[in-house]
Amino acid sequence: MSEDFEARRRAAGRKAGLRQALTYLGLSIWAVVVLFPFYWMVLTSLKSYGAYNSEHTPQFFTLHPTLENYQQAFTAVPLGGYLLNTLIFALITTAAMVVVSTLAAYAFARLEFRGKNLLFGAFLSLMMIPSELVVITNYVTITNLDLRNTFTGLILPSITSIFYIYLLKESFEQVPDELYRAAKVDGTSDLKYLWKVMIPICRPTIVTVTILKLIECWNSYVWPRLVTDDQAYFLVSNGIQQIREEGFGRENIPAMMAAVVVISVPLVALFLAFRNKIMEGASRGGIKG
Structure with missing residues (x-):
């Protein structure tokens, strides 16, 4: 009885941990979706005029930021x-x-x-x-x-x-x-x-x-x-x-x-x-x- 109870407890703990992990994963993905426009705004503001216009495909980082x-x-x-x-x-x-x-x-x-x-x-x-x-x-x-x-x-x-x-x-x-x-x-x-x-x-x-x-x-x-x-x-x-x-x-x-x-x-x-x-x-x- 005690072994069955312990097994059920461990199984319940694993399910709870999995649900929590999935919840945090979903929240992390949503946070990236929400914050990405702000990141893109700041990134674009740090690119030079020439570097921005020379990009044929959008670059998600810059090695030469400028103010x-x-x-x-x-x-x-x-x-x-x-x-x-x-x-x-x-x-x-x-x-x-x-x-x-x-x-x-x-x-x-x-x-x-x-x-x-x-x-x-x-x-x-x-x-x-x-x-x-x-x-x-x-x-x-x-x-x-x-x-x-x-x-x-x-x-x-x-x-x-x-x-x-x-x-x-x-x-x-x-x-x-x-x-x-x-x-x-x-x-x-x-x-x-x-x-x-x-x-x-x-x-x-x-x-x-x-x-x-x-x-x-x-x-x-x-x-x-x-x-x-x-x-x-x-x-x-x-x-x-x-x-x-x-x-x-x-x-x-x-x-x-x-x-x-x-x-x-x-x-x-x-x-x-x-x-x-x-x-x-x-x-x-x-x-x-």
């Missing part, structure tokens, strides 16, 4: 200025959106007022409106206010998000009601309770929302293209398009890839720095009451 393409990417267009504009736009927009969304989510999660559920349902229904219609409305509004080619015009339509308000509301509602009632008995104001209790408890969700909004702002394309035609307010998305439209990117693919690498590095660094917070915020919106 010349990065220099050309910054001299062909004012890429440094575009990066600064994008940083300003992303930071101000994200900060304003987090403040507005946090206050709105707290109001829907903790405050009691007539028609709250009906209002929130109507609020969520706005997510069904196609984004193209919203863009048209925002464009007409910003144009009528004479805010084209201004940071205000870039930022104003993006300082709120129905989805992020909903996400934060769900997170706030997971905080036990007893904490709120105890705070009100002690005479704590709603703003102080939000700042001292809700935000620290729900910090993973708030951090996740902040990072996602930063990435969204950094990758913005349609709206900046609509409301800016002055280079002084161009974002990196405008810069990449400008490189293509002026022919530089079509002729010099390595320099084009160098510009894309420069633009992508901040997002990759942001994700690597806060990946644990992102995973934590995505897996749990707060605490379970």
